Amino acid sequence: xxxxxxxxxxTLVEIMxxxxxxxxxxxxxxPRIWAMLGFGQRxxxxxxxxxxxxxxxxxxxxxxxxxxxxxxxxMEQPIRPGEPDFTxxxxxxxxxxxxxxxxxxxxxxxxxxxDGQEGTDDDIMYPEEKE
Numbered sequence: 001x002x003x004x005x006x007x008x009x010x011t012l013v014e015i016m017x018x019x020x021x022x023x024x025x026x027x028x029x030x031p032r033i034w035a036m037l038g039f040g041q042r043x044x045x046x047x048x049x050x051x052x053x054x055x056x057x058x059x060x061x062x063x064x065x066x067x068x069x070x071x072x073x074x075m076e077q078p079i080r081p082g083e084p085d086f087t088x089x090x091x092x093x094x095x096x097x098x099x100x101x102x103x104x105x106x107x108x109x110x111x112x113x114x115d116g117q118e119g120t121d122d123d124i125m126y127p128e129e130k131e
Contacts (some may be wrong), residue, residue, distance in 0.1 A: 038114070041114070042124065048092065048111070049098065052075075052089065053107065055086070056107055062086075069107075070102060094113070096111070108129075110123060110125045
């Protein structure tokens with residue numbers, strides 16, 4: 001019984017050529033995709049730092065004492081009894097907590113970045129430090 005070429009499946013060589021092409025595409029596109037993912041995570045962390053800073057300024061305006069919050073956790077509570085929670089604080093894109101740093105009458109919102117370590121080059125903050 002004779003089989004037509006049309007009835008047969010792909011040859012091993014054809015499959016291997018496709019696998020090599022897919023591998024080459026992944027090798028070139030993969031690093032770019034990971035870089036864009038990292039850039040996106042940093043952008044989210046920067047936006048959240050600014051959002052929480054703005055929330056703290058609003059919290060100060062709405063609180064009776066006209067004082068800044070001591071922590072982000074304090075901003076999650078209602079300002080007055082019977083009111084809804086003021087805001088919801090989520091973890092950063094790497095699963096770490098944001099930090100509110102207060103010095104006198106000024107605050108800064110910090111994210112320790114991908115490594116989760118304080119004081120490294122990948123830290124994100126709002127407002128940014130003046131150099």
